[in-house]
Amino acid sequence: MIFLIFSFGVTLIFGLANIYIYKRLVLKFITLKYLRRLFALILFTLFLAQAFFMVFRSSEYLNDTWYSFFASLYAPTYCFFFVTLLLDFLRLVLTLLGKSFMKIASFLKVSFEIFVLLFGAFITYFSIYSAIKVPExxxxxxxxxxxxxxxxxxxxxxxxxxxxxxxxxxxxxxxxxxxxxxxxxxxxxxxxxxxxxxxxxxxxxxxxxxxxxxxxxxxxxxxxxxxxxxxxxxxxxxxxxxxxxxxxxxxxxxxxxxxxxxxxxxxxxxxxxxxxxxxxxxxxxxxxxxxxxxxxxxxxxxxxxxxxxxxxxxxxxxxxxxxxxxxxxxxxxxxxxxxxxxxxxxxxxxxxxxxxxxxxxxxxxxxxxxxxxx
Structure with a gap:
């Protein structure tokens, strides 16, 4: 019972995090305007994979390779959740200062969005690498x-x-x-x-x-x-x-x-x-x-x-x-x-x-x- 409650809780948290990323990052970024359906599919697939891992992580159905693969799929959601949270905090600060992120020049905004996406990808990679590397x-x-x-x-x-x-x-x-x-x-x-x-x-x-x-x-x-x-x-x-x-x-x-x-x-x-x-x-x-x-x-x-x-x-x-x-x-x-x-x-x-x-x-x-x- 504890196993099921824990698995459901973790799956629910990551499911909500994926929704948050879609609504507050994917839908807000003009660079992703024509890729929204693709990212919706990616995030939904991530959620299914995360749920699958939580249910079957202790079973014999996953060999070592597949286990390692599914275990790494939590990192994108985790890292991009905090990136999105940081962006929302930045939007709040700009609002309190009487400024708007939307008024920034399109070129600068696109450059900033590309930087954010690359940064999110980098910390996702680094967080996985930090776990599996042989320590110093x-x-x-x-x-x-x-x-x-x-x-x-x-x-x-x-x-x-x-x-x-x-x-x-x-x-x-x-x-x-x-x-x-x-x-x-x-x-x-x-x-x-x-x-x-x-x-x-x-x-x-x-x-x-x-x-x-x-x-x-x-x-x-x-x-x-x-x-x-x-x-x-x-x-x-x-x-x-x-x-x-x-x-x-x-x-x-x-x-x-x-x-x-x-x-x-x-x-x-x-x-x-x-x-x-x-x-x-x-x-x-x-x-x-x-x-x-x-x-x-x-x-x-x-x-x-x-x-x-x-x-x-x-x-x-x-x-x-x-x-x-x-x-x-x-x-x-x-x-x-x-x-x-x-x-x-x-x-x-x-x-x-x-x-x-x-x-x-x-x-x-x-x-x-x-x-x-x-």
């Missing part, structure tokens, strides 16, 4: 009290391997991470976003990741959506990652622990258990906690840890959803002090969820340069 590195320096040696950590979150992002995307991430010669790699949830059997042909590529102390992995919410037991069976059988589900590891000079995702509370399986994760740790040493949702830090006492690493938010992914993320999670992206001892770092993530669309929130691979305080 974001390097962050963090001081941790009593850390006796510097530690270079590659942090990966929200890769969302599935129908949109798969083997090639993962291989390129691995190649980039290996070029950094890191001491440790952490994958903080939402690695898997498809039925586990579809990842079997290439998930073992994670074994190609190279670091001094190995790769540590904690669950995200999307792993639960595709059968948490099957996901764990796949990862344990095909990879050499150290999977931390309410478990900690003492590496001698530092501890690292991971907890189950908050969605486990609702599903009644592998919910966060911080007490259990701390059992094998010497908490007099610096400690890192992998917790996919940053909201975990508001629901549990994380004061024994020096650094919590989270993802989940995608940095908002699509404007203006960062505002909703802030309300729901309490954090969006970046480094946050939680107390004099404890810090939280939230990554924008390497991949994306849903439409192939990122605006005002670029994906990232993170290098954390951890140093002892001076």
């Amino acid at each position: 590195f974001n390097e962050v320096d963090i001081e941790i009290s009593h850390l006796t040696k510097e530690l270079k950590v590659a942090m990966l979150t929200d890769i969302h391997l599935g129908k949109n992002l798969h083997e090639k995307f993962l291989s390129e991430i691995i190649e980039k991470v290996n070029s950094k010669n890191v001491d440790m790699i952490v994958i903080v949830g939402d690695l898997v976003d498809a039925k586990p059997e579809t990842l079997k042909p290439y998930i073992s590529k994670l074994n190609d990741l190279k670091s001094t102390y190995g790769t540590f992995y904690a669950l995200g919410n999307h792993e639960y959506y595709h059968g948490i037991n099957e996901v764990l069976e796949l990862l344990k059988g095909q990879t050499n990652m150290r999977i931390l589900v309410n478990e900690g590891v003492d590496l001698g000079f530092i501890n690292i622990a991971g907890v189950g995702d908050l969605v486990g509370l609702r599903k009644g399986i592998l919910a966060p258990d911080l007490a259990r994760a701390k059992v094998d740790l010497n908490l007099s040493k610096p400690s890192i906690l992998l917790a996919h949702q940053p909201k975990t830090t508001q629901l549990y006492d994380v004061s024994d840890f020096d650094l919590i690493l989270s993802g989940h938010t995608h940095g908002g992914q699509i404007f203006p959803f960062a505002l909703l993320v802030k309300l729901q999670q309490g954090f969006v992206s970046g480094l946050y002090p939680l107390s004099e001892k404890t810090q939280l770092f939230v990554s924008r993530g390497a991949g994306f969820w849903g439409p192939s669309l990122r605006t005002f929130s670029q994906s990232e691979l993170v290098i954390l340069n951890l140093r002892g305080d001076k």
Whole structure:
């Protein structure tokens, strides 16, 4: 039922956005005067494609190529909606100033309209490209009290391997991470976003990741959506990652622990258990906690840890959803002090969820340069 309500809501919003674009942009532009029927057909076809994707995105009817194609068709509506909204705001300003856009010379008006259409096309392309590209590195320096040696950590979150992002995307991430010669790699949830059997042909590529102390992995919410037991069976059988589900590891000079995702509370399986994760740790040493949702830090006492690493938010992914993320999670992206001892770092993530669309929130691979305080 929730799936149907969500699908209907999104489809309705994009349908209304397409109507708005037609009425307030297509019908207003003199350059499109003889192309109105064509654009009406294009916008209606877009709406049908968007509705089709919402209904069948979780089915087996869409192979990877078609899934990626339909997922990218939200970008034109989204981008041209905000372009049209900006134009209406400009018209309002001109009206308040006692001027009229209609009185501008025809040549200038046509030139302006062509610029607007090209700009809309460019940001549509850029928003899709920003979602599907292999991210660049974001390097962050963090001081941790009593850390006796510097530690270079590659942090990966929200890769969302599935129908949109798969083997090639993962291989390129691995190649980039290996070029950094890191001491440790952490994958903080939402690695898997498809039925586990579809990842079997290439998930073992994670074994190609190279670091001094190995790769540590904690669950995200999307792993639960595709059968948490099957996901764990796949990862344990095909990879050499150290999977931390309410478990900690003492590496001698530092501890690292991971907890189950908050969605486990609702599903009644592998919910966060911080007490259990701390059992094998010497908490007099610096400690890192992998917790996919940053909201975990508001629901549990994380004061024994020096650094919590989270993802989940995608940095908002699509404007203006960062505002909703802030309300729901309490954090969006970046480094946050939680107390004099404890810090939280939230990554924008390497991949994306849903439409192939990122605006005002670029994906990232993170290098954390951890140093002892001076």
